[in-house]
Amino acid sequence: MRLDLAVLDAPERLLGRLRPSDGAYDIGRARALQIWSLVGLAALARHDGPRPAAVRLDGPGDAAGFARAVGFADVVAGTPPRQPGERGRTVALRRFKGHGGIEPAAHEIAALVLPDRPDEESRRVVQYVIVELLRNVVQHSADPLGGVVAAQRMDKQQKYETPCIQVAVADAGIGVLAAMQDLHPELADAEAAVEKAIQPHISGKFEEGLTGNAVNAGMGLFFIHEMAKLSTGRLLIATRGAGRFVEGNPRDVEHPGLRLLRPIGTGFPGTLVAFELPLGRVLDYDGLIAAIGEKARRRIPRRAVRRWVRFDAGTPAGARFLVARAAEDTTAAERFSAQTLVPRLLHREPLVLDFTGIDVCTQSFLHALLFRAVRLAWAEHVEIHVANARPAVRSGIETVEAYALGG
DSSP, X not given: OBOOEEOTTOTHHHHTTXXXXXXXXXXXXXXXXXXXXXXXXXXXXXXXXXXXXXXXXXXXXXXXXXXXXXXXXXXXXXXXXXSOEEXXXXXXXXXXXSSTTHHHHHHHHHHHHSOSGGGHHHHHHHXXXXXXXXXXXXXXXXXXXXXXEEEEEESGGGTOSSOEEEEEEEEOSSOHHHHHTTTOTTOOSHHHHHHHXXXXXXXXXXXXXXOOOSSOOSOHHHXXXXXXXXXXXXXXXXXXXXXXXEEOOTTOTTSOEEEEOSSTTOOOSSEEEEEEEETTSOSOHHHHHHHHHHHHHXXXXXXXXXXXXXOOSSOOSSEEEEGGGGTTOHHHHHHHIIIIXXXXXXXXXXEEEEOXXXXXXXXXXXXXXXHHHHHHHHHHTOOEEEESOOHHHHHHHHHXXXXXXXX
């Protein structure tokens, strides 16, 4: 099947033609292929997959040349990219599997595509998005090969009026509906699952008593969705049986453009997420995270009045734990919470969590680290002290505390 055009303005031009498996696609003469489309095709074409799609790159077109330049052939063959990408322009396609190294990989990708100091706030947004999307692959996709990730700067060359950073992550796993049905058996179809996945705490309504669980707060896609809205960016979520496209509205950021991919049921054989951030729209990353966290907290029923996490300038004597040692590894964070924090809280021993060196800290990681601990602190009436938390990190901790003690 010959593919002619794959741009974020019209994702159905590609997604509507994908077969669930064993597809054969010719992109050798395509007019335009953006990085998100190559990430998706690469996830389906990995040679060590069960039934890899066949993708032809031979052809004179610029799009085929771009695919070769960003390492499409390398990633499907399972070899490391020959070049990491072009500084300030592209990040080559790469595979990712396993929790180890999520945060360093996200930092590297964000720094390569946004290397200049004036873009620091945008770079932190991109890093946050990559961390959450890679973690979703590891935790929920059930794809034994993991995922594929890449990024690209979009500007006048791609006919963009405002320069943007486009980030994409894809896997060939079970899809959003299958990943959520154990927790939410009431979900009728993939469209309903995607809708629920972008709500805080994986729920369109935060039912009384539902405060997430110890494994997943359901905040990752909610934060990414809100980032797209508030930055007037764009977000594509395509999975088995459903797809939706969100486009920010500069005149009313709370009411973005939203459409389901047509025909209904158009999606991706796995899960593909593409996020586009207009440069210069995020001037205060800490403020953005705080605003999204406050929106989530407003949906939480209040139960506890006293707070058990203290952000003291002077922390008590006692054990001090450097959180950066497990940064963005949710498995390590859960283990540390169970083996170290919980026993100390049960014995009412003072402890300090030191967030020195952490600029970007996702809700998923903070949930894994603190959810059980905060509930136990409330039950045992013992405080958890936090030191050196940046404003965005503090806001995230306050969000975890709010829903751990709410309901």
